[in-house]
Amino acid sequence: MNISRRKALAFGGAALTVTLVPVSFAQAASEDVMKAAIAAFTGGADVAEGGIELTTPEIAENGNTVPVAVSSPGAKRIILLASGNPNPNVADFAFGALAAGNGSTRIRLAGTQDVVAIAEMADGSFTQVAKAVKVTIGGCGG
Amino acid sequence: MGKPRVKVPKSAAAGDVVTIKTLIKHKMESGQRKDKDGNKIPRKIINFFSATFNGTEVMSVNLHGAVSTNPFIQFDMTVPETGDLAFKWVDDDGTVTETTKTIKVG
Numbered sequence: 001m002n003i004s005r006r007k008a009l010a011f012g013g014a015a016l017t018v019t020l021v022p023v024s025f026a027q028a029a030s031e032d033v034m035k036a037a038i039a040a041f042t043g044g045a046d047v048a049e050g051g052i053e054l055t056t057p058e059i060a061e062n063g064n065t066v067p068v069a070v071s072s073p074g075a076k077r078i079i080l081l082a083s084g085n086p087n088p089n090v091a092d093f094a095f096g097a098l099a100a101g102n103g104s105t106r107i108r109l110a111g112t113q114d115v116v117a118i119a120e121m122a123d124g125s126f127t128q129v130a131k132a133v134k135v136t137i138g139g140c141g142g
Numbered sequence: 143m144g145k146p147r148v149k150v151p152k153s154a155a156a157g158d159v160v161t162i163k164t165l166i167k168h169k170m171e172s173g174q175r176k177d178k179d180g181n182k183i184p185r186k187i188i189n190f191f192s193a194t195f196n197g198t199e200v201m202s203v204n205l206h207g208a209v210s211t212n213p214f215i216q217f218d219m220t221v222p223e224t225g226d227l228a229f230k231w232v233d234d235d236g237t238v239t240e241t242t243k244t245i246k247v248g
Contacts, residue, residue: 100218
């Protein structure tokens with residue numbers, strides 16, 4: 001059988017598109033899922049910015065363990081969300097009177113994406129911060 | 143669940159803010175991975191952590207599948223008096239692991 005280089009490339013390209021599209025759909029949380037996760041926490045209230053700090057590495061070589069730290073003195077609750085993960089919820093912190101309103105942990109990121117932290121302050125208002133993290137090797141397995 | 147490791151100062155001055163570090167061995171199977179036959183590996187993670195000082199909750203965390211293997215949690219707290227800081231981890235299968243450290247004031 002004689003397959004020209006051009007034909008072979010075209011076929012390969014088509015096969016690649018077909019296999020890639022469903023995979024990317026299945027892996028990343030859609031924007032709606034992310035919005036739903038935020039709404040579940042805020043109850044649809046307005047979310048301001050400032051008063052909350054999120055520390056992430058700019059580039060994470062390994063998406064399986066990315067150190068993140070969040071701090072919002074006076075916050076009652078803080079949630080961490082990963083916008084590009086299959087399930088955006090990462091961790092929900094709740095603070096008592098003795099806590100300083102901060103927490104650090106290590107998280108999995110499926111790929112390069114924004115990590116979002118939203119705090120509920122003592123007066124019931126919400127504030128958020130987002131940080132982009134570049135991930136070299138994704139952390140969700142296949 | 144493995145043995146937890148916690149780092150808590152043995153003593154502090156009243157009103158001091160101290161840093162608490164905790165780590166527990168756990169696979170944290172996210173429920174997203176597939177085995178070599180393409181079947182989803184069921185989720186099995188630690189879904190809850192809490193720290194309680196003399197019976198008052200200092201902080202708690204609901205963990206989801208995106209928390210890494212051997213979950214590490216660090217936080218700061220004010221030490222008002224001598225007391226016991228009790229830690230608790232809850233597995234998806236209901237297993238509870240607990241450990242307690244004493245902080246002395248004065």
